[in-house]
Amino acid sequence: MKLWQFLLSLKARNSPPRVTSRQYLTLLRTYLGPQRLRVAVMALLLFASIAMQLLGPQIIRVFIDAFQRGATQQVLTLTALLYLGVAIGGRLVSALAAYFCEDVGWRATNWLREDLTRHCLNLDRTFHSSYTPGELIERVDGNVDSLANFFSRFMVLVLGNALLVLGILVLMARENAWLGIVMGAYLVISIIAYVRVQKFAIPYYKKHQQAEAVLSGFWGELLASLEDIASSGAAPYILRRYVQLQRQENTAEIKRTFYWTSFEVSGLAIEVVSMIFALIISVYLFVHGSITLGTLVLLLSYNSLMLDYTFELTEQFSALQEATASIERINEIYHTASQVPDGPGVSFPTGALDIAFEEVAFHYESAQPVLRDISFEVPAGMAVGLIGRSGSGKTSLTRLLMRFYDPVVGSICLGGQDLRQAWLEDLRQRVGLVTQEVQLFRATLRENLTFFDERIDDERILAAITQLGLYDWYMRLPEGLDTPLASNGAGLSAGEAQLLACIRVFLKDPQLIILDEATSRLDPATERLITQATERLLRGRTALIIAHRLSTVERVERIMVLEAGQIVEYGSRADLAGDPASRYARLLQMTHPEELLA
Ligand SMILES: Nc1ncnc2c1ncn2[C@@H]1O[C@H](COP(=O)(O)OP(=O)(O)OP(=O)(O)O)[C@@H](O)[C@H]1O
Structure with missing residues (x-):
C-alpha cells in the first residue's frame, strides 16, 4: 500500500464515513481512467523529477568528499x-510534470462538471425548487473547481512528495539504519497527528462552502429582482440582508482559516524537532567516524528536503479537506434521485395524441391538495380551453402532462400510453410548452430558437417563421437570426418573447401543445401576431390552452372549468355557451370576466 493510500484510509477512519477512501479512488478512476496515457506521462515525469531531486545532494556529497581527498580541479569541475x-x-522536468498535471486536472473536472450538469438537468422540479440558482452554480462550478486541485496538485504533490519522502528515508537508512528507523518512526507519528487534526477541520470547510453558496444564491436572487427592489425602495433592507450573509460567510472563513493555520503551526513544530534529531544523530556519527563530512552534509540536506516536502504534504491535506468537503457536497447532489424516474420506454402513435386523466390527485411538498379526482379525456387533435380562478390548479394540471411531477393518485395516458412508462426525453419531445415566462439566453436569436442545437439549419428556422406568419416581423429584426438577445428577454416585450416561444415549439414539432397564455396586456399588433402564430401552431395537434381572456378560447372545441383543484365543468364550448346555467355562459355574460380568470 502506497503512503498516500495509507493516509487516505487513515483519513477515512477518522472522519464521518461520508467519503470513503474507496470513493476517492472511484472518483480518480472514473475521471483519470479515460486519460490513462496522459496520466502515465505525468507519472513518468513526476518520478524523473523526484529521482533528480534525490540525486542533487548525492553529487554534493561526492564533491565534498572528493575535495577532502584532494581530487584534481578537473574532477571537481x-x-x-x-x-x-x-x-x-x-526543474525543467518538474515544470513539464506540473503542466501535465494541470491538463489532467482540468480535463477531469470539466468532465465531472458536465456529468453533474446533466444530472441536475434530469432532476425533478422539487429538487430545483429546493436550491437557489446561485447555490447550484456554486455546487456545480465552485465545488468542482476545488476538485481540480484534488485531480492535479494533489496527485503531483501528495503522490510525488510522499514518494520523495519515502525515497529519502530509504537513502538515509542505507547510510545508517538507525537514522532511517528513527526518522521514519518520527514521520509516521507526525503524519498521524496531522490526520487527526484534519478530522476537526472538515466540518468547517463544509460550513464555509455552504455559507459561500448561500451568499451566491442571494446574489442570484438579487440580480433577478433588480426592478422589483428599485421600484419598492427595498435596497436598504436587501443590503442589510446581504451584509448579514456576508458576515456569516466571513465568520465561517475565519474558522476555516484557524484550522488551516493550526496545520501550519504543527508542521513548523515538527520541522524544528526533526532538524534537531537529524543534527544530533548525524554529528554523532561523524564524530565517531561512521560517516564522512560529505555524508553529513548529504544527510542534513536530505532531512531538510524531506521536511520541506512533508510540510507541503500537510498543505495538501488542507487541500484534501477542501476536496473532501466538495466531494461530500457534490455527492449530495449525485445521490439525489429524480422523483420522476425514466420509464422503460413506449412507442407513442404518430400524429396528434389523445389525453386521458384517470382519477388523478396531486399535491406539492406541502401535502395541501392541489388537484382532486381529475378524470377527463381529450380526443386527438382537439383544442381544450382551460379556465379557472388563479390558484385553481390549471398550471399544475399541465405540469403533470410534461411529467415535471407525477400524480400522487391515478394515472395519465398520452396516445394510449401511461406517462410513467415513457422515456422522459421522448415524452418531452412530443409535448410542446409555451409558458407565460419565456426564458431566453444571452445569445443570438438563432441560438435561442434552436437551444444551441446546430443540427437545425437556418432554412428550417426561416420556414418555421414563415409558416407561423411571422416573416414580416422577422424582417424588421436588425440582424436577422444573428440578432443578439439579452438574458431573461430584456429588450423584448412579453408578446415578442411569446412569439419566440411559439417558433421554438414549432421547430420541435410536438404532437401536443400546452399553451399558457400571457396575462400581461399586449399591444393589438403583437396580439394579432400571437393569435395567428398560435392558430397555425395548433393546427393538426392536440392542445390545452390555459386562457386568461375568453377571447383566446373563442375557437376551441371544448372548455374545462377548474375550481379549487376540481373539474366543475367540461364539455363542448358551443353547448356550454348555450346553457345559461353553465359557469362558462355566466362568464361570457360578465363585463370583466378577466378579473375572475387572471
Ligand atoms: N411549485 C409549487 N410548489 C408548491 N405549491 C405550488 C407550486 N406551484 C403552485 N402551487 C400551488 O398549487 C396551487 C395551484 O397552483 P397553479 O399554479 O396550478 O394554479 P393556476 O390555476 O395555474 O393559477 P394561475 O392562473 O395564477 O397560474 C396554488 O395553491 C399554488 O399556490
Missing part, C-alpha cells in the same frame, strides 16, 4: 557541472 545539469534538468 566536472562534478560541479553535473550538479548544475541535474538541478536545471530537474
Whole structure:
C-alpha cells in the first residue's frame, strides 16, 4: 500500500464515513481512467523529477568528499557541472510534470462538471425548487473547481512528495539504519497527528462552502429582482440582508482559516524537532567516524528536503479537506434521485395524441391538495380551453402532462400510453410548452430558437417563421437570426418573447401543445401576431390552452372549468355557451370576466 493510500484510509477512519477512501479512488478512476496515457506521462515525469531531486545532494556529497581527498580541479569541475545539469534538468522536468498535471486536472473536472450538469438537468422540479440558482452554480462550478486541485496538485504533490519522502528515508537508512528507523518512526507519528487534526477541520470547510453558496444564491436572487427592489425602495433592507450573509460567510472563513493555520503551526513544530534529531544523530556519527563530512552534509540536506516536502504534504491535506468537503457536497447532489424516474420506454402513435386523466390527485411538498379526482379525456387533435380562478390548479394540471411531477393518485395516458412508462426525453419531445415566462439566453436569436442545437439549419428556422406568419416581423429584426438577445428577454416585450416561444415549439414539432397564455396586456399588433402564430401552431395537434381572456378560447372545441383543484365543468364550448346555467355562459355574460380568470 502506497503512503498516500495509507493516509487516505487513515483519513477515512477518522472522519464521518461520508467519503470513503474507496470513493476517492472511484472518483480518480472514473475521471483519470479515460486519460490513462496522459496520466502515465505525468507519472513518468513526476518520478524523473523526484529521482533528480534525490540525486542533487548525492553529487554534493561526492564533491565534498572528493575535495577532502584532494581530487584534481578537473574532477571537481566536472562534478560541479553535473550538479548544475541535474538541478536545471530537474526543474525543467518538474515544470513539464506540473503542466501535465494541470491538463489532467482540468480535463477531469470539466468532465465531472458536465456529468453533474446533466444530472441536475434530469432532476425533478422539487429538487430545483429546493436550491437557489446561485447555490447550484456554486455546487456545480465552485465545488468542482476545488476538485481540480484534488485531480492535479494533489496527485503531483501528495503522490510525488510522499514518494520523495519515502525515497529519502530509504537513502538515509542505507547510510545508517538507525537514522532511517528513527526518522521514519518520527514521520509516521507526525503524519498521524496531522490526520487527526484534519478530522476537526472538515466540518468547517463544509460550513464555509455552504455559507459561500448561500451568499451566491442571494446574489442570484438579487440580480433577478433588480426592478422589483428599485421600484419598492427595498435596497436598504436587501443590503442589510446581504451584509448579514456576508458576515456569516466571513465568520465561517475565519474558522476555516484557524484550522488551516493550526496545520501550519504543527508542521513548523515538527520541522524544528526533526532538524534537531537529524543534527544530533548525524554529528554523532561523524564524530565517531561512521560517516564522512560529505555524508553529513548529504544527510542534513536530505532531512531538510524531506521536511520541506512533508510540510507541503500537510498543505495538501488542507487541500484534501477542501476536496473532501466538495466531494461530500457534490455527492449530495449525485445521490439525489429524480422523483420522476425514466420509464422503460413506449412507442407513442404518430400524429396528434389523445389525453386521458384517470382519477388523478396531486399535491406539492406541502401535502395541501392541489388537484382532486381529475378524470377527463381529450380526443386527438382537439383544442381544450382551460379556465379557472388563479390558484385553481390549471398550471399544475399541465405540469403533470410534461411529467415535471407525477400524480400522487391515478394515472395519465398520452396516445394510449401511461406517462410513467415513457422515456422522459421522448415524452418531452412530443409535448410542446409555451409558458407565460419565456426564458431566453444571452445569445443570438438563432441560438435561442434552436437551444444551441446546430443540427437545425437556418432554412428550417426561416420556414418555421414563415409558416407561423411571422416573416414580416422577422424582417424588421436588425440582424436577422444573428440578432443578439439579452438574458431573461430584456429588450423584448412579453408578446415578442411569446412569439419566440411559439417558433421554438414549432421547430420541435410536438404532437401536443400546452399553451399558457400571457396575462400581461399586449399591444393589438403583437396580439394579432400571437393569435395567428398560435392558430397555425395548433393546427393538426392536440392542445390545452390555459386562457386568461375568453377571447383566446373563442375557437376551441371544448372548455374545462377548474375550481379549487376540481373539474366543475367540461364539455363542448358551443353547448356550454348555450346553457345559461353553465359557469362558462355566466362568464361570457360578465363585463370583466378577466378579473375572475387572471
Ligand atoms: N411549485 C409549487 N410548489 C408548491 N405549491 C405550488 C407550486 N406551484 C403552485 N402551487 C400551488 O398549487 C396551487 C395551484 O397552483 P397553479 O399554479 O396550478 O394554479 P393556476 O390555476 O395555474 O393559477 P394561475 O392562473 O395564477 O397560474 C396554488 O395553491 C399554488 O399556490
